[in-house]
Amino acid sequence: MTQGACPSCGASVEFSAGSAQVVVCGHCQTMVARVGAELEDHGKVARIVETDSPLRLGLEGRVNGTSYQIVGHLQKDHGAGPWDEWYVEMSDGRTGWLSESEGAFHLLSDAGVEEGLELENLHPGDRLRLRNRPLVVEERGHGRVVAAEGQLPSDVDPQADSYYVDATGPRGLFVTLDFGTRDRDPEVFLGQRLELKQLGIPAGEMRPRVRKVQLQQARCTNCNGPLELRAPDQTLRVACPYCGALMSVAQGKLAFLKLLQKPELPAALQLGQKGTLDGTEWICIGYQERSCVVEGTRYPWMEYLLYHPARGFTWLMESNGHWVFLTPLAAGDANVVPQVSAHHGGRRYKAFQSVTAVTDAVVGEFYWKVFQGEKARATEYVAPPYSVNEDATDNEVTYTHGEYLSPETVRDAFKLKEPLPRPRGIAPSQPNLRRESMMRTLRWSAVWLLGLFVLAGVLHARALNARVLDLQVTLPRTATPGTPEAMHFSEPFELQRAGNMRAQIHMSQALNNAWVGVQGDLVNQDTQDVVSFYEEVSYYHGRDSDGSWSEGGQSGSVFLSSLPKGTYVLRTTTSFDPALKLAGPQLGPVVSYQVVLTHDTPNESWFILSLVLLLVIPALSFFFSHGFETERWKESNL
Structure with a gap:
């Protein structure tokens, strides 16, 4: 610790910080520098202007396990109002600065000089690597020291315009490059952004925030309307809500700028x-x-x-x-x-x-x-x-x-x-609420689809799928459609339990540009109840200006609703194209086909219909969600 008298006014001054080279006399604002064992007068600096800062000289705090003490105070201004910077000494021997702006604090430690870095190459938004750290330049500015108090690491020149670049990195890293009056080789200060409560300073020791009372109940300089300022110590511009006058805020006063x-x-x-x-x-x-x-x-x-x-x-x-x-x-x-x-x-x-x-x-x-x-x-x-x-x-x-x-x-x-x-x-x-709805729909649709496949699997496992009749029907050449000659009766067959029936018609004699219709009647011999079906098989083909074409086939099938168990006989009545007799062979039958009845067989139509219905809902949901995004991105210009 060094004590002595101010060379200007004789008041007692004290160097308690080992890193301090200058102390500002609290009586006459002289910057007193220690040069060897002597104290020298290095000019005067203005007194600190009262701000809303909760900090003061002598406060001690703790951040990341390292304690520090505030030993000096600078106020700087770049023409838009002053900001506070506090010089700190840390318990591990490092020195640094605690700055505050717009309600945020940055605790920065001195990391030496970065050679070769030039001011003109750094612009807002630029990305760079500094000491193996990725950084983004946020601000490039300048300012002058307008007031000071306490102990400082070096002289300050109120007339010198000092340039700086602020940059940020991942996980709260904050860097200030202090170029001073130079254009290259800045001093580097590394640190982090902190909230007031993270400074580690007991709340009871901080300075109560002082409001600029004269601004809290100010009046418009143009229309004299009452203005109640809510952040008077940080406000630089005020626009009157009554007349639209724009006013500047400087030293606790409002000055009219323009309407x-x-x-x-x-x-x-x-x-x-x-x-x-x-x-x-x-x-x-x-x-x-x-x-x-x-x-x-x-x-x-x-x-x-x-x-x-x-x-x-x-x-x-x-x-x-x-x-x-x-x-x-x-x-x-x-x-x-x-x-x-x-x-x-x-x-x-x-x-x-x-x-x-x-x-x-x-x-x-x-x-x-x-x-x-x-x-x-x-x-x-x-x-x-x-x-x-x-x-x-x-x-x-x-x-x-x-x-x-x-x-x-x-x-x-x-x-x-x-x-x-x-x-x-x-x-x-x-947010695309339709997308959220779509995701819910997809989840529920997946559940229902799983249930559908499980049900289909159970029905397949339980089905008899038994062939109960395999009947060959051949009509005599003299048969006429719809007459008794075109009828045929099967032998009786037994259904062991109730279930559906699938009837399949396969042409034994191929059709050629003709058709055959089969009317089937299943007669329950116990009750004489009749269940009927009709299936028509046709095949046509030819050639036109577009080339060859064909339609139909040589077989067909139809599902019947559930039949009760019992003994049945199948009666078939055949209709056919009269041209078959002319086109058929001279000898042999004109119409010959096979009827196959399969009892209790899975009917896939219900499964397909259910599957389609289940897919329609998520498809519509996707369509509406996609439409929302389409409308959103119509407004994009990138």
Whole structure:
């Protein structure tokens, strides 16, 4: 520990951190540097501006088993408002920085210099490998130190513009490349994104969040309308909901910038409205109307900015009655093949659309310098009901993970009294409920098909399939169709049990451009009940302009309904084409055929009919599901 007097004002200064080379005098803001055993005056720096940060000098925390202490504090600004960076010393001898922005914290340790890396070669969305780690560039920016306190590793120059590149990698890896005033060989800081509760700092030791009271009850500088700011310490732009005036926020004051047009679309959520999503109560602090133009047609949508003090900012988007809840996603956590696909969380997302999104109107407060006409390249990758969304500008690329919500879910979350408009059309990430229905139908159809095959197997196993009659019928040449000469009687045969009957007719003498009809009557000799059937066999053939043709055949069959057991006789009455006598041989029969009766044989017609009916339902379900996807992807431009 080094103690001494400030060279400027004489106040006592102390170096308690072994890595610190500069300490900011708490009385006169002089940067006191230790050079050997001497203390030197290295100029002055502005005092820290009060922010909403819960951190303060001297706090001790613990992350991943390593303890640390906050020993220094910088405030930087790139023209859009200051952010806080805290210099920390760790128990294992490392040093680093704890930065906070938009409600998120990043604990980074110094990993030395990366030689050969050039600033001009790094752009948002670029992918690179650094020290065997895959990274995605999220932001490229610059800023100046505007205020400081405590102990620091080196001098700070409030006049110097320092350049940096932020990148992310898998599993929460966060990297800052600090180029300083150089264009190559940056200092590398490796770390991770953390929530406030993960900093390992006892809640009772953190500084109470200080609200800028003068902004919480501010008034519009244009129309004097009352404005209630919900995140005054992080708000950079405010758009008046009454007159559309856009105002900047700087040092606790509002300054008029310009008048904006009001949104054309009605706002479903109002400023200050609270709702619970993802287990967190959010408050709506602003909304903007954005649009894109595709093939000359403008497509507008609304985006609602939600805020929670601990979780920061997130979005709720509404388009044509469809809602998507968007949460921030580190670029390194999504493996993206541009305009082809994205992989995140073990799920593949297919590229759906890429458009130029334009900010048309804004209302409420925003954490960046929003302006009317702001443009970004918006690309959406979908795996319904989820999506990965990329918004890219020249200086920054941001990713969000979306989850489709029904209007009922949003209405219940925000306790809205009136129902929200019904969705129109199909949204990119809208879940295909027809597909879910199709999958249920397929599962049940599989069960019923299995049952059908089991039933068919049981019936086949139980069937007698017994040939009870094999009768040869030959008509005399003098026979006339339908007369007693064309009748024939079989010997009696026995049916041992009730069952169906299959009658088959096989022509013993082939037909040639002729037909034969057989009327069969099964007479129960015990009851004299008669069961009749008729089967016609025909065969025709010839040649025409299209070539040879034929129809029919030399056999036929028919199933009879169930017959009771008993003794039966078959009587056949034959009809035939009169031309058969002229076309037949001069000697021998004109008509000769075989009748075969098979008792208790499986009838496949019921099985085929049942199979068709069972397949029709899943086929229709597949058709409707496929139609939904077809309609969805009609809107894709990738």
